[in-house]
Amino acid sequence: MxxxxxxxxxxxxxxxxxxxxxxxxxxLYGVPQDEALRRLRAQHDSVATTDAIASRYRDRLAGISVQHRPDYRYVVYLTGDDPVPAMRIRAGGMEVPVTFRTGAKASRDRVVWAITYHQAAIRAALPSPPSMGLDPRTGELVVIIGNAIAAADGGAAAIDAELEKLAGVPVQVRVLERTDVNLxxxxxxxxxxxxxxxxxxxxxxxxxxxxxxxxxxxxxxxxxxxxxxxxxxxxxxxxxxxxxxxxxxxxxxxxxxxxxxxxxxxxxxxxxxxxxxxxxxxxxxxxxxxxxxxxxxxxxxxxxxxxxxxxxxxxxxxxxxxxxxxxxxxxxxxxxxxxxxxxxxxxxxxxxxxxxxxxxxxxxxxxxxxxxxxxxxxxxxxxxxxxxxxxxxxxxxxxxxx
CATH class of the missing domain: 2.40.10.120 (Thrombin, subunit H)
Structure with missing residues (x-):
């Protein structure tokens, strides 16, 4: 300014x-103002802790996300089956649960590499270029296509299977009639x-x-x-x-x-x-x-x-x-x-x-x-x-x- x-x-x-x-x-979330304020303070104060968790589990990390409903917590999604016990952290004057989910099929690094390396091939495999990105909640490569593409190519499930084979990572196709533009x-x-x-x-x-x-x-x-x-x-x-x-x-x-x-x-x-x-x-x-x-x-x-x-x-x-x-x-x-x-x-x-x-x-x-x-x-x-x-x-x- x-x-x-x-x-x-x-x-x-x-x-x-x-x-x-x-x-x-x-x-937006239907909580009292004082609870909203505590959660936003926790959001800021918890960054160093979630950064440390990301560093510790980097080889297994599929994503870290903030859950707002039904309660406020941080969710860490990991590859492999070895369990990690839940923990609680003090942030923003409140105790916030941190839960660990296992079983992700690919790490965040692997999904990002797949987007970078296979972007041209994914664009070429569809009638028009899709947008794509990582969803840390699911550990998947999200590919966003229009209804016409989904209908022509046998539906989202068929495109999922085709793109997963191409990219070598889990894919979630989202169907959305949209146009990406510079504002x-x-x-x-x-x-x-x-x-x-x-x-x-x-x-x-x-x-x-x-x-x-x-x-x-x-x-x-x-x-x-x-x-x-x-x-x-x-x-x-x-x-x-x-x-x-x-x-x-x-x-x-x-x-x-x-x-x-x-x-x-x-x-x-x-x-x-x-x-x-x-x-x-x-x-x-x-x-x-x-x-x-x-x-x-x-x-x-x-x-x-x-x-x-x-x-x-x-x-x-x-x-x-x-x-x-x-x-x-x-x-x-x-x-x-x-x-x-x-x-x-x-x-x-x-x-x-x-x-x-x-x-x-x-x-x-x-x-x-x-x-x-x-x-x-x-x-x-x-x-x-x-x-x-x-x-x-x-x-x-x-x-x-x-």
Whole structure:
């Protein structure tokens, strides 16, 4: 988000940010606000523990997921039959069960390798390219196809068998009439520009403040226009200077600079009346299926939902050709054209920037997908807030490495 006058917006504390997200959690899962808040604190506090579990069982690990119903717990899915006893961890002021399931047919590493190595063959085996990714809940390579493909090829079960033989890992075919697209040109702020090719005005959303060690900038999606103007909530324009864009394979990121230094803040409400500090960065490796994350897009506003697929490769050639399986999907129904480049976050932790979405035939959002901030182009890194929230001055910033 570009710099604003110091008193223009209310800046949240870390607790304020969690309270706002907990309100969405409580609404979606039908739990009291205080329980929602405890669970979100646990989600953040448990990362080091689940990372340690992932490291310990790396050779057997099919996936780690967050369960929200009927109770809150973490589920670790492993290959092999050797049992691992359940445990309980203290996180966020509550005790959270961790259960271990065995019997997965392939490890996460093996499924990701299969997507990478066999992506071209899987695309060639079907009438049109599918999207695909890892479901950590089931340890399967999920392949998403349309109804017409399923009907023409003998149904999902027949395609399952064919693709499992091809990829050598368990496959789950999901039938969904959808179209994967980059979210059209429309952290959490409004960008606008005119496309010289067609003379039309397009919109995008800003993501996070970044630094290369000597200057600061703001991110958006690479497929947005290069010549963009930032508009604050009062519609005051700030011309931007284009630094560069990276849009191949596993990248969809563009960086601009403004006249003033960037601040590590993002808008966290639909109306852009609340600023939220960015204090940390979540890596892709530490992200779990079921993590509750939020995003703000210029078209869809503020909303929250669960992470679904990891190591996702969209169906269309959205990355200068086929995309690598590096993207992360988040459940709909809130995404629209114009959200491209917007921030994905939970509390005051940054996860990534929105690239695109999968839409159903009726135009509704099935899910959106984002680029992890792990893939910020060197030497750029995330700016984070290190100032106490009681400080009335501008927050200071430090860099978080890739």
């Amino acid at each position: 570009l710099a604003q006058p110091a008193a223009a917006q209310a800046v949240q504390t870390r607790e304020d940010a969690l309270m706002q997200d907990a309100g969405e959690y409580a609404r 059209s040109l429309h952290g959490g702020g409004r960008l606008s520009g005119v496309n010289a090719a067609d003379g039309k005005r397009y919109l995008c959303t800003t993501g996070f403040a970044v630094t290369d060690g000597t200057r600061s900038g703001i991110t958006t999606a690479a497929h947005c226009l290069d010549d963009m103007t930032y508009y604050d909530p009062e519609r005051r324009p700030t011309p931007l200077s284009f630094v560069g864009q990276w849009g191949w394979g596993y990248h969809d990121i563009q960086i601009h600079t403004g006249a003033a230094p960037e601040r590590p803040l993002l808008y966290s409400d639909t109306a852009r009346t609340i600023e939220r500090p960015v204090e940390a960065q979540r890596s892709k490796a530490s992200t779990r299926a079921g993590d509750f994350v939020c995003h703000r897009g210029e078209s869809s506003g503020y909303s929250c939902a669960e992470v679904e697929l990891l190591d996702f490769a969209p169906a269309a050639d959205l990355c200068g050709g086929p995309c690598l399986p590096t993207w992360v999907t988040v459940a709909g129904p809130s995404c629209k054209g114009g959200d491209s480049g917007g921030p994905v976050f939970s509390g005051t932790t940054a996860f990534g920037v929105v690239k695109g979405a999968s839409y159903r035939k009726d135009g509704s959002c099935a899910f959106y997908f984002y680029m992890s901030l792990d893939y910020l182009p060197a030497p750029w890194s995330l700016l984070v807030d290190t100032a106490p929230r009681s400080d009335p001055g501008l927050p200071s910033a430090a860099a978080v490495g890739e």
